Amino acid sequence: MGIDPNYLQKPVVRTHEEHEVREENKEEGKLGIHGRAVAVDFDLCISDGICLQVCPVDVFNWLDPNTQEMKKQSELKPEKNSQWKADPTREKDCIFCMACESTCPVNAIKITQG
Numbered sequence: 001m002g003i004d005p006n007y008l009q010k011p012v013v014r015t016h017e018e019h020e021v022r023e024e025n026k027e028e029g030k031l032g033i034h035g036r037a038v039a040v041d042f043d044l045c046i047s048d049g050i051c052l053q054v055c056p057v058d059v060f061n062w063l064d065p066n067t068q069e070m071k072k073q074s075e076l077k078p079e080k081n082s083q084w085k086a087d088p089t090r091e092k093d094c095i096f097c098m099a100c101e102s103t104c105p106v107n108a109i110k111i112t113q114g
Protein backbone atom coordinates (compact mmCIF):
# COMPACT_ATOMS: atom_id res chain seq x y z
CA MET A 1 0.00 0.00 0.00
CA GLY A 2 1.05 3.56 -0.61
CA ILE A 3 -0.40 6.94 -1.33
CA ASP A 4 -3.78 6.82 -3.11
CA PRO A 5 -2.95 7.31 -6.83
CA ASN A 6 -6.31 9.06 -7.24
CA TYR A 7 -5.53 11.71 -4.62
CA LEU A 8 -6.28 14.56 -7.06
CA GLN A 9 -9.95 13.54 -7.03
CA LYS A 10 -10.23 14.33 -3.30
CA PRO A 11 -11.35 17.81 -2.30
CA VAL A 12 -8.78 20.43 -1.34
CA VAL A 13 -9.28 21.42 2.30
CA ARG A 14 -6.74 24.25 2.49
CA THR A 15 -3.42 25.45 1.13
CA HIS A 16 -0.04 25.37 2.88
CA GLU A 17 3.02 27.19 1.52
CA GLU A 18 1.16 27.65 -1.81
CA HIS A 19 0.42 23.94 -2.27
CA GLU A 20 -2.85 22.09 -1.85
CA VAL A 21 -3.75 19.95 1.18
CA ARG A 22 -6.22 17.07 0.99
CA GLU A 23 -7.65 14.51 3.44
CA GLU A 24 -6.58 16.47 6.51
CA ASN A 25 -8.96 15.80 9.40
CA LYS A 26 -7.85 16.81 12.88
CA GLU A 27 -10.81 15.15 14.61
CA GLU A 28 -9.90 11.81 13.02
CA GLY A 29 -6.19 12.38 13.59
CA LYS A 30 -5.48 12.43 9.85
CA LEU A 31 -2.58 14.60 8.73
CA GLY A 32 -3.56 14.26 5.07
CA ILE A 33 -1.77 14.75 1.76
CA HIS A 34 0.33 17.85 1.03
CA GLY A 35 1.07 18.91 -2.55
CA ARG A 36 -0.47 18.60 -6.00
CA ALA A 37 2.43 17.93 -8.44
CA VAL A 38 4.53 16.49 -5.61
CA ALA A 39 2.08 14.83 -3.23
CA VAL A 40 3.21 13.41 0.13
CA ASP A 41 0.88 11.36 2.32
CA PHE A 42 1.83 12.54 5.80
CA ASP A 43 0.01 9.60 7.41
CA LEU A 44 2.33 7.19 5.58
CA CYS A 45 5.60 9.17 5.83
CA ILE A 46 7.94 7.62 8.43
CA SER A 47 10.54 10.45 8.37
CA ASP A 48 12.92 8.33 6.30
CA GLY A 49 14.46 11.36 4.64
CA ILE A 50 15.71 9.82 1.41
CA CYS A 51 13.38 12.08 -0.59
CA LEU A 52 15.03 15.18 0.85
CA GLN A 53 18.46 13.74 0.03
CA VAL A 54 17.79 12.69 -3.57
CA CYS A 55 15.81 15.68 -4.82
CA PRO A 56 18.13 17.63 -7.14
CA VAL A 57 16.21 20.89 -6.74
CA ASP A 58 15.52 20.85 -2.98
CA VAL A 59 11.73 20.70 -3.13
CA PHE A 60 11.28 19.39 0.43
CA ASN A 61 11.50 20.80 3.94
CA TRP A 62 10.89 18.97 7.19
CA LEU A 63 7.57 19.99 8.74
CA ASP A 64 6.12 19.19 12.15
CA PRO A 65 2.39 19.30 11.31
CA ASN A 66 1.43 19.75 14.96
CA THR A 67 3.52 22.83 15.66
CA GLN A 68 3.93 24.00 12.01
CA GLU A 69 7.67 24.25 12.66
CA MET A 70 9.75 23.89 9.49
CA LYS A 71 13.40 22.90 9.08
CA LYS A 72 15.65 22.70 6.08
CA GLN A 73 17.21 19.37 5.17
CA SER A 74 20.60 20.65 6.35
CA GLU A 75 19.20 21.60 9.77
CA LEU A 76 17.68 18.29 10.86
CA LYS A 77 18.26 14.53 10.75
CA PRO A 78 15.10 13.23 12.41
CA GLU A 79 14.63 9.80 13.94
CA LYS A 80 12.54 7.37 11.90
CA ASN A 81 8.84 7.50 12.78
CA SER A 82 9.24 10.93 14.30
CA GLN A 83 6.71 13.74 14.00
CA TRP A 84 8.68 15.25 11.09
CA LYS A 85 7.16 14.90 7.61
CA ALA A 86 8.57 15.68 4.16
CA ASP A 87 6.71 18.80 3.08
CA PRO A 88 6.81 19.58 -0.69
CA THR A 89 7.33 23.24 0.15
CA ARG A 90 8.81 24.14 -3.26
CA GLU A 91 6.86 21.75 -5.48
CA LYS A 92 6.89 24.45 -8.18
CA ASP A 93 10.63 23.78 -8.62
CA CYS A 94 10.10 20.05 -9.35
CA ILE A 95 11.73 18.87 -12.59
CA PHE A 96 9.95 15.48 -12.45
CA CYS A 97 13.05 13.38 -12.07
CA MET A 98 10.91 10.92 -10.02
CA ALA A 99 13.77 10.14 -7.61
CA CYS A 100 11.64 10.86 -4.53
CA GLU A 101 8.70 8.73 -5.66
CA SER A 102 10.90 5.78 -6.57
CA THR A 103 13.04 5.80 -3.41
CA CYS A 104 10.52 6.44 -0.61
CA PRO A 105 10.45 3.12 1.29
CA VAL A 106 6.75 3.39 2.12
CA ASN A 107 5.51 4.80 -1.22
CA ALA A 108 4.24 7.93 0.45
CA ILE A 109 5.00 10.16 -2.58
CA LYS A 110 3.18 10.45 -5.91
CA ILE A 111 4.28 12.75 -8.71
CA THR A 112 1.74 14.14 -11.19
CA GLN A 113 3.12 16.14 -14.10
CA GLY A 114 0.90 18.71 -15.78
Ligand code: F3S
Pocket residue numbers: 038054055056057058059093094095096097098099100101111
Ligand atom coordinates in the same frame (compact mmCIF):
# COMPACT_ATOMS: atom_id res chain seq x y z
FE1 F3S B 1 12.55 16.39 -6.63
FE2 F3S B 1 10.85 14.41 -6.63
FE3 F3S B 1 10.54 16.40 -8.29
S1 F3S B 1 13.04 14.25 -6.36
S2 F3S B 1 12.59 17.00 -8.76
S3 F3S B 1 10.42 16.52 -6.11
S4 F3S B 1 10.16 14.27 -8.75
Ligand code: F3S
Pocket residue numbers: 040044045046047048049050051052085086103104105106107108109
Ligand atom coordinates in the same frame (compact mmCIF):
# COMPACT_ATOMS: atom_id res chain seq x y z
FE1 F3S C 1 8.77 10.38 4.30
FE2 F3S C 1 9.20 8.75 2.31
FE3 F3S C 1 10.39 11.07 2.37
S1 F3S C 1 9.01 8.21 4.42
S2 F3S C 1 10.64 11.53 4.52
S3 F3S C 1 8.19 10.72 2.20
S4 F3S C 1 11.29 9.16 1.72
Ligand code: ZN
Pocket residue numbers: 016017019034035087088089
Ligand atom coordinates in the same frame (compact mmCIF):
# COMPACT_ATOMS: atom_id res chain seq x y z
ZN1 ZN D 1 2.68 21.43 3.14
